[in-house]
Amino acid sequence: xxxxxxxxxxxxxxxxxxxxxxxxxxxxxxxxxxxxxxxxxxxxxxxxxxxxxxxxxxxxxxxxxxxxxxxxxxxxxxxxxxxxxxxxxxxxxxxxxxxxxxxxxxxxxxxxxxxxxxxxxxxxxxxxxxxxxxxxxxxxxxxxxxxxxxxxxxxxxxxxxxxxxxxxxxxxxxxxxxxxxxxxxxxxxxxxxxxxxxxxxxxxxxxxxxxxxxxxxxxxxxxxxxxxxxxxxxxxxxxxxxxxxxxxxxxxxxxxxxxxxxxxxxxxxxxxxxxxxxxxxxxxxxxxxxxxxxxxxxxxxxxxxx
Amino acid sequence: xxxxxxxxxxxxxxxxxxxxxxxxxxxxxxxxxxxxxxxxxxxxxxxxxxxxxxxxxxxxxxxxxxxxxxxxxxxxxxxxxxxxxxxxxxxxxxxxxxxxxxxxxxxxxxxxxxxxxxxxxxxxxxxxxxxxxxxxxxxxxxxxxxxxxxxxxxxxxxxxxxxxxxxxxxxxxxxxxxxxxxxxxxxxxxxxxxxxxxxxxxxxxxxxxxxxxxxxxxxxxxxxxxxxxxxxxxxxxxxxxxxxxxxxxx
Numbered sequence: 170x171x172x173x174x175x176x177x178x179x180x181x182x183x184x185x186x187x188x189x190x191x192x193x194x195x196x197x198x199x200x201x202x203x204x205x206x207x208x209x210x211x212x213x214x215x216x217x218x219x220x221x222x223x224x225x226x227x228x229x230x231x232x233x234x235x236x237x238x239x240x241x242x243x244x245x246x247x248x249x250x251x252x253x254x255x256x257x258x259x260x261x262x263x264x265x266x267x268x269x270x271x272x273x274x275x276x277x278x279x280x281x282x283x284x285x286x287x288x289x290x291x292x293x294x295x296x297x298x299x300x301x302x303x304x305x306x307x308x309x310x311x312x313x314x315x316x317x318x319x320x321x322x323x324x325x326x327x328x329x330x331x332x333x334x335x336x337x338x339x340x341x342x343x344x345x346x347x348x349x350x351x352x353x354x355x356x357x358x359x360x361x362x363x364x365x366x367x368x369x370x371x372x373x374x375x376x377x378x379x380x381x382x383x384x385x386x387x388x389x390x391x392x393x394x395x396x397x398x399x400x401x402x403x404x405x406x407x408x409x410x411x412x413x414x415x416x417x418x419x420x421x422x423x424x425x426x427x428x429x430x431x432x433x434x435x436x437x438x439x440x441x442x443x444x445x446x447x448x449x450x451x452x453x454x455x456x457x458x459x460x461x462x463x464x465x466x467x468x469x470x471x472x473x474x475x
Numbered sequence: 476x477x478x479x480x481x482x483x484x485x486x487x488x489x490x491x492x493x494x495x496x497x498x499x500x501x502x503x504x505x506x507x508x509x510x511x512x513x514x515x516x517x518x519x520x521x522x523x524x525x526x527x528x529x530x531x532x533x534x535x536x537x538x539x540x541x542x543x544x545x546x547x548x549x550x551x552x553x554x555x556x557x558x559x560x561x562x563x564x565x566x567x568x569x570x571x572x573x574x575x576x577x578x579x580x581x582x583x584x585x586x587x588x589x590x591x592x593x594x595x596x597x598x599x600x601x602x603x604x605x606x607x608x609x610x611x612x613x614x615x616x617x618x619x620x621x622x623x624x625x626x627x628x629x630x631x632x633x634x635x636x637x638x639x640x641x642x643x644x645x646x647x648x649x650x651x652x653x654x655x656x657x658x659x660x661x662x663x664x665x666x667x668x669x670x671x672x673x674x675x676x677x678x679x680x681x682x683x684x685x686x687x688x689x690x691x692x693x694x695x696x697x698x699x700x701x702x703x704x705x706x707x708x709x710x711x712x713x714x715x716x717x718x719x720x721x722x723x724x725x
Contacts, residue, residue, distance in 0.1 A: 386567070414567070450564035453528055456548040457558050458623065459581045465549075468577070472568030 171195075171203075174270060178239040181300040182266030185235065193235040194221055199247040210234055210261075220250035220282075223263070227256035227288070237266045238281065243273025243307045248280045255323075258290040268300040269309040269335070278310035285317040287325055294326045301334030308336040315342045319350040321376065327354045329368075332474065333361055340368045346407070348376035356385040357474045360393035360421070369398045374407035374436065385413040388470055389421035397425040403436025411440040416447055416473060477502040477525065477556075477631050477663060482534035484517075484524055484686075494520045496686040497534065502631065507657055507664045509677040509694075516684040518667045519561055522633045525665075526558040527551040538630065553581065555630030559637060561667075563620035565608050571619055572603040578626035591622045594652045596645030614640035625652065632656070633665045638673055650676060674698060 171179070175197060179185040188203075192210035195203040201221070206212050209229040213222045223234055240247065255261060271277045287293050301309035311331075319325050331338065346352055352372060360366050372381045381401060389395045401409040415423045429438035447469055455465035484495035495517050502508055510518050523529045525536065527548040536544045543551055566574070572588060579586035589599035595618035605611060607619060617640040624632055634653075641649055653676055656662055666673055674680055680697035682690040690697060 448564060450560075451566055453548060454560065454564050455577070457526055457528075457552050458578050458627070459549060459552040460577070461549050468569070469566065472566055472573075475568040 171197075174241055175239055178241065178268040178270055178300070179237055181302075182239065182268040182298050183235055183237040183264050185237065189233070189235045191233045191235070192223075193237075194223075196236070196238040196247075196249070198240055198242050198245055207232065209259075215250065215252075218250050219248060220252070223251065223253045225253070225255050225259050225261055227258055229256060229259040229261060231260060233262040233264065235264045237264070237268070238279055240267070240269040240271070240277050240279055243271050243277050243305060244275040245277040245279070247278065248282075250282045251284070253283065253285045255285060255287045255291045255293050257288040259288075260292040262294045262296070264296045264298075266296070266298040266300070267311050267313075269303070269311065271301070271303040271307040271309050272305040273303075273307045274305060276308040276310055278308075278312070280312040280314070282314040283316070285315070285325075287317060287319045287323045289320045290322045291320075292324045292326075294328070296328045297330070299331040299335050299338065301336070309334065310337045311335050312339045313341075315340075315344075317342075317344045319344065319346045319352060319379075321347050322349045323347075324351045325353075327352070329354070329356045330358075331366065332357070332359045333364075335366070336364050338366045338368075340366070342368075342370045343373075344371070344381070345373045345375055346379035346381060348378065350376055350379045352379075352381040354381070354383045354385075356383070356387075358385075358387040358395065359390070359470075359474060360387075360395055361390040362393060363391070364393040366394070367396045367398075371400045371402070372409065373402045373404060374409055375404050377406050379405065379407040381407075381409040383409075383411045383413075385411075386473055387413075387415045387423070388418070388474060389415060389423045390418045392420045394422045395424070397423075398428070399426070399440070400428045400430060401438050401440065403429070403431045403433055403438050405433050406435035407433075407437070409436070409438045411442075413440075413442045414473075415444040416470065417444055418446065476504060476539055478537040479525075480535045480537065482524060482531045482536060484520055484529055485532040494686055495524065495531070498686075498688060500681065500688065500691075502663045502665060504630075504661045504663055505657065506678045507653065507666065507676050508679050508681060509666045509668050509674045510681045510683055511668060511674065512683040512689070517686040518683050519635055520686075521683065522558060522635050522665070522667055525631065525633055526556060528558075555628070557624045557627050557629040557632045559620045559624045559632075559634045561635035561639070563616050565611070565616065567606070567608055569607050570603070571605050571607055574607050574619065575622060575626055578623035582626060582628045584628060586626050588622075588626070591625055592619075594625060594648070594655075595619070595622045596641070596648045597622075612640075614642065617641060618645070621649070621652075625656070628660070629662050631663045631665065633667070635667045636669070637666060638668060638670045646672065671698075 209226045211224045427440040427442045452465045479500045482498040575588040592599045677694045
């Protein structure tokens, strides 16, 4: 049974206002609590380790799978291994998300290792949102690892969002693209107080005419620290573009290493990185419309992280 | 009525430089003023000082008798002053419709943002959902900037080189738009411009050069003076007038 706190967390993490349509698996405090499967999407509990297998039949169109994880107690140390089989020529949305509510003194942590096999011609949109709350001193820690194999002609659109809430995160993302495979990764991160975030994204363009676009936007406030490492590796004829922009404020630190490695003469790789404070002309423009400096700043940051 | 009394602006650096020198100006309701003059003369600095981007080193600025010299940009904006930047800033993640709605948000009258775009020569279907970012050309940014000022119910509207980047066909529309504000509202319009056709809209033309007002009069008087005089209004010494074979030194 889901209580009021559970429902609030589900809303924050997966925009769920009620039990979702389609397939879903809700995990709370280290255990699966509710599940639904459909004719085309099956969810099976792993037998050798903690986690689930999500199996999407080929040609499944317009369906979604919600697999939110909520942690509402302190002292939880939850590690899960989820494997996703996205069948050939299917077109699906997978919404993962993890929310931690910690009002205690002890740390609560969830580490999710997600492995995807996106089969030939399939289209996958994967949204992963991280959220944290609670007025306890106990830390909220999330360490997601995402490994994706994108087969011939498949398209993957990844959205990774973490706004405040999480004290420590180490995010690892590894993606391999085959012939004509296409990837777009959008990352949005905001840290404040003493939070620390590390994000490593490694993309290998293995196939002919594979392409990847990575757009990372972050805001670092107060005494927080962000470390980014990107590596776009061109092993074949293909195109890749990394763009990372960070707004740095107060006493924060942002370290960004966008690396591009070409191992093929027809690999075309571009990286752009910029770290800076909010542009004063932007603040002045919004203030000249009647907004206070704080309102102007909030508007600029929320647009930046949209 | 906006009044500048002995307004001076000094920039401190390796050499202290006076950008505005004891400017005395009065701008009355319902009138269109064009401020023109050579580059570097202080026109944009004047506009920014009116908006509050620069704080004068000395002197006072009065709006309807109230001293606004120490008010910040937001306060002056709420008092009814607006400014269209010469080089408008771009944003990431803000759409044209959002920016225009923000501009119109303090206007007690309901504003149709599609009409605003039409008034600056842009098709609303094409532009409402565009991001106000590097994907827009200079001319497009300029027009959207003008639209953000038109969205507001202002006492004083300052437009810094509004014609820059606007093509010939849209220019007529723009001139018409300024004339319409003039007819509909009591707004004082201050245009910084080098364009003869913008100057034709003016009730009064102010020539600024070297940080000072070097001439101020009704439009026809000033225009006649400018058209008959081929000497530039710049007061700096230069090699102008030297013959074709003069040595090029740089």
